[in-house]
Amino acid sequence: MAHTSSPAPAPSPARRPVAGLLLAAGGGRRLGGRPKALLDFRGRPLVENAARVLREGGCDPVHIVLGAAAGAVRERADLAAYETAENPDWARGMGSSLRVGLASLAGTGAGAALVSLVDQPGIGTAAVARVIAAYERGADLVAAAYGGRRGHPVLFGARRWEAVAAGAAGDRGARAYLEENEADLTLVECADVAEPYDIDTPRDLFRLASPGAARADEGR
Structure with a gap:
């Protein structure tokens, strides 16, 4: 059974840094083929916000996995502060992007990878920082939780x-992997600082204009 983190002594200076791994390769099939990385968020491509959240939350370096319209993403988004990797098999699903991303981190010296998804703008720096804090206290398999349910971001030592x-498939x-290793998993409650919704369909696009807003029919 996953366990919930609790306050602990100050982090050890011996812990290696946490790399941020942003999965941003999706083609937005249910959005009519609009790549999620290029969705407009506060006047800029959504991928910029997601990468900034990782950096400001405490990740260094930050690697971004691109896929659908990768060339257009590089052209339109300011990603100069981050490393990018391209997944030619992005259409095969998130698993292929996770493999590409983890491979890109080899040789960085990172002690852990914190994995985040480009289409979850309701998850900000506070949630990232909480997950990293659990790693700094000694955990090496950590996930944010929302009302006790596992969500993103997820950290892997x-x-x-x-x-x-x-x-990953x-x-x-x-x-x-998370289900098989549930006994090792530390859950960090983040419902008070983040919302784990996805931008999956046209009905979700309103959230990009008003992050945190709820649908009129939500919960019915």
Whole structure:
């Protein structure tokens, strides 16, 4: 059973830095083929906001996995402060992007990878910082939780990357690995500082104009 984090002593200076890994390769099939990385958010491509959140939340370096319309994303978005990797098999699902992203982190010296999704603008720096804080207290498999339910971002210690990549398939990403290793998982409650909604369909686009807003029919 996953356990919930609690206050602990100050972080150890021996812990290696956390790399941010942003999965931004999706083609937005349910959005009519509009790549999610290029959706407008406060006048800029959505990918810029997601990458900034990782950096400001405490991740360094930050790597971004691109896929659909990768050339257009590089042209329109200011990603100069980040490393990018391209997933030619992005249409095969999130698992392929996770593998590309973890491979790109080899040699960075990072002690962990914090994985975030480009289409969740309701998750900000506070949630990222809380997950990193759990790692700094000694955990190496951590996920944000919302009302006790696992969500993003998710952090994997470097020793786990090979196994995570091996099990990543389709749109399940690391779900199978997390389920198999639930006993090791530290959940960090973030419902008070973030909202884990996705921008998946045209009905969700209103959230880009008003982050945190609720649908009139939500909850019915």
